[in-house]
Amino acid sequence: xxxxxxxxxxGAALIACALLAVPAGLVPGxxxxxxxxxxxxxAAAELPVDGADRSWTPGDGGYPxxxxxxxxxxxxxxxxxxxxxxxxxKIASRLNALQAVSDRVSAEVVGRSVQGxxxxxxxxTAPETAAxxxxxxxxxxxxEDDPDAAERDTALTRGYKAPIWINANIHGDxxxxxxxxxxxxxxxxTAADKTTAALLRRTRLYLTVTGNPDGRVAGTRENxxxxxxxxxxxxxxxxxxxxxxxxxxxTQPVTMLDEHGYLGETMVEPVRAxxxxxxxxxxxVEKLGLAARIDEPVRDGxxxxxxxxxxxxxxxxxxxxxxxxxxxxxAERCSRAQVNVDVAAATIEAFIGYADRHRTALIEAQIAxxxxxxxxxxxMDGIPRAYLIPAQETRLVAHLxxxxxxxxxxxxHFLLDMHQPKRGLASALIETGRTPDGRVWGAEVISSxx
Numbered sequence: 001x002x003x004x005x006x007x008x009x010x011g012a013a014l015i016a017c018a019l020l021a022v023p024a025g026l027v028p029g030x031x032x033x034x035x036x037x038x039x040x041x042x043a044a045a046e047l048p049v050d051g052a053d054r055s056w057t058p059g060d061g062g063y064p065x066x067x068x069x070x071x072x073x074x075x076x077x078x079x080x081x082x083x084x085x086x087x088x089x090k091i092a093s094r095l096n097a098l099q100a101v102s103d104r105v106s107a108e109v110v111g112r113s114v115q116g117x118x119x120x121x122x123x124x125t126a127p128e129t130a131a132x133x134x135x136x137x138x139x140x141x142x143x144e145d146d147p148d149a150a151e152r153d154t155a156l157t158r159g160y161k162a163p164i165w166i167n168a169n170i171h172g173d174x175x176x177x178x179x180x181x182x183x184x185x186x187x188x189x190t191a192a193d194k195t196t197a198a199l200l201r202r203t204r205l206y207l208t209v210t211g212n213p214d215g216r217v218a219g220t221r222e223n224x225x226x227x228x229x230x231x232x233x234x235x236x237x238x239x240x241x242x243x244x245x246x247x248x249x250x251t252q253p254v255t256m257l258d259e260h261g262y263l264g265e266t267m268v269e270p271v272r273a274x275x276x277x278x279x280x281x282x283x284x285v286e287k288l289g290l291a292a293r294i295d296e297p298v299r300d301g302x303x304x305x306x307x308x309x310x311x312x313x314x315x316x317x318x319x320x321x322x323x324x325x326x327x328x329x330x331a332e333r334c335s336r337a338q339v340n341v342d343v344a345a346a347t348i349e350a351f352i353g354y355a356d357r358h359r360t361a362l363i364e365a366q367i368a369x370x371x372x373x374x375x376x377x378x379x380m381d382g383i384p385r386a387y388l389i390p391a392q393e394t395r396l397v398a399h400l401x402x403x404x405x406x407x408x409x410x411x412x413h414f415l416l417d418m419h420q421p422k423r424g425l426a427s428a429l430i431e432t433g434r435t436p437d438g439r440v441w442g443a444e445v446i447s448s449x450x
Contacts, residue, residue, distance in 0.1 A: 054402060056110040056121075056246040060139065062128040066099045066108040070118060079219030080175040083324060085341070086182060088117065094182060095122060095209075096269035102189035103127050104191045104200055110208075111243030117213040119243045122181075123162060124188050124207070135163055136204075140252050143363070144312065144421050147371040151364070153192040163358040165253035165313070166207045166348055167244070167304055168232050170260075172215015172222070176320055176337055177259025180344025181209045184352070192335035199356045206251050210414035211240055211304075233307035236302045236402070246303065248311045249404045254362040255314040257351045258304045259344050262323035266292035266343050271305045272316035273297060277354040281318060284350035285343055290321065302428060310425035311404070312366050318347045383427055388413040403429060 059065075071090035081087035086094065094378055095107040112118040127278055128136070139160045141148045150156055166176030166184075185207060188196060222228050223240055232241040240320040248256075255277065266285045268278045278294050285292035298317060299304070304313025320343050322336040355362060372378065376385075389397055391412050400407065400416065405426045407414045418426060 007203070013037055013087055016155070021251040039382040042377045050282060054246040054249065056243065056250060058250045060130065060134070062130045062133045063123065063125055064099065064103050064127060065108065065123075067106070067108045068099075069096055069107055069109065069120070071096070072117070075217055078217045079173070080178070080216050082333075082335040083175075083330075085179050088216050089208060091120065091178070091182070092118070094122065095185075095244075098186060098189045104180050105185060105189045107178050110247055112320075113212070113214045113240055114238065115214045117217075119211070119213065119240060120209050121247055122185055122207045122209055124185055124200065125203065126197070135159075143367055144252065144370050147374065147421075150367050151371075157360065157363070160205045160363060161253075162203060162242040162363055163204050163206060163253040163357060164352060164355050165248070165251060165256035165308065166205065166259070166351075167211060167256060168207070168209055168259045168344070169213075169216055170211035170240075170244075170258065170304060171210040171228075172218060172220050173324070174221075174259075174320070175210075175216050176261065176340035177344045178210045179341040180215070180346075180348055181207045181257065183341065183345040184348045199352070199374065202359055203352070203356055204251070205352060206247065206253065208244065208247060211244060230303045231301055233304060234302050234428055236399075241359055242253045242402075245403060248308055248313070252311070252366075253308060253313045253357075254366045255351075255355050256305060256308045256316065257348065258317045258383065259320065259348070260317055261320035261340065263319045264323075266290060266321050266347075267319040268292065268347075269295045269298040269317040269319065271297060271317075273320075276312070276358065277316060277351050280350040280354040281316075281347040284346040286340055288346055290339070307425075308409050310428055311422060314362065316363065318344070320344060373421040373423040374419055376419040376423065380427060383418055386418055387416040387430070389416060390414075399425070399431060405429065 072089040072090045074089045078087040078089065098105045099107055104126065106123045108121055108123075110121045111116045113119060135311060139150070139153070139156045141164075142153065142156065143160075166181055168181045169175055180293070188200065188205070212223050212229055213331070215222060215229075218224070223238055225238060227238050229238060229240050229244075232238050233244065234240045234246055257277075263322075266282075268274075268281050270278050272296075275292050282292045282294055302310070305317055306314075307315075309315040320340040322340050324333055324337065326333075328336075388410070389407070390415060391409070397407065397414050401427060404422060405416065406420045406422075407416045409415075416426065420426065
């Protein structure tokens with residue numbers, strides 16, 4: 001399933017929607033409703049809409065959260081295992097073993113693939129009591145809901161564990177990021193040095209170790225539905241991308257790294273302008289004796305790092321160097337794959353190290369992003385002050401809420417105020433449904449001034 005088919009599928013389901021831009025004087029009471037939609041606390045109302053609930057949330061309780069993962073039987077067809085990498089079936093047993101020996105590692109299931117394989121989220125952090133975890137959750141909420149208060153909160157500045165997200169293997173035929181992530185998890189789980197202990201007191205590391213297990217086993221870029229999952233983040237037609245959506249919203253990472261392949265040499269791609277983390281990863285690869293370069297900011301649709309960026313993060317991509325070639329001897333294929341694993345592990349380590357050293361700046365940057373959203377910044381041409389969605393259009397409302405877009409109920413409509421922390425994401429979701437003739441999800445749009 002390509003992106004156009006995914007969009008068509010959602011468009012058909014929502015075709016009856018009438019999404020109206022709010023023009024003062026055209027919709028009775030719109031101006032007063034708009035003014036009242038954001039109370040002084042700026043905490044928008046949560047709307048209970050069928051279908052808008054998420055399958056995974058961070059949950060209560062402290063860390064570690066030792067969950068015994070189901071171990072799948074070996075599959076002789078597993079393409080990753082054929083080039084010397086960990087098979088999907090062995091990931092759970094390795095994570096179970098780490099949880100048994102370390103109080104820093106927690107593994108859980110955040111969803112299931114099209115073919116029913118578990119999607120894992122691994123959290124690596126210093127142990128926390130339930131009360132400490134609850135406090136981290138309150139700080140995370142405050143950063144988004146009231147960034148001004150978050151900026152003034154000195155306890156938050158000192159004690160908030162910066163969330164860092166590592167994503168791997170969203171393309172099934174780019175498997176080495178999984179092995180690199182596992183190598184880093186294993187080191188962090190038992191390292192006795194003070195630097196690692198301090199890192200885990202200051203951060204929470206979240207690793208989605210394989211975002212496409214069906215593709216990993218089959219050796220295909222796409223998932224079992226034939227969808228390129230890295231082009232499905234806005235439409236979220238697939239269970240794998242819905243799980244990623246839930247993880248990003250639930251963990252609110254200040255920065256994220258997506259491991260990919262292959263370009264013949266390692267290439268680092270930031271979503272925005274290159275920063276120190278990109279240069280740190282470049283240096284780590286060069287230390288391995290391999291060529292690497294930083295490319296221009298990526299602009300190829302809304303990929304996982306762009307989606308994370310729209311959710312308030314700072315996104316980065318690493319493209320590993322060596323593509324697999326089935327025509328090569330088996331030993332050569334395995335050797336090339338191990339070089340990729342070395343690069344993946346080195347870039348993940350460098351990325352985490354940079355994020356830890358610049359923890360305060362990354363937290364401040366996220367606070368600033370959310371503050372801008374509440375203020376209606378940056379200004380964007382053609383974006384009105386708000387949209388009205390008829391109350392009966394629950395499918396569209398549920399889709400927006402599932403992506404953490406805030407709305408309030410105003411009589412027979414839902415009011416989507418474009419002054420909100422994830423303003424850019426709200427715009428992207430609406431633009432995804434805009435047809436060439438200017439209609440949104442098949443409905444007329446009444447334009448107005450911002």
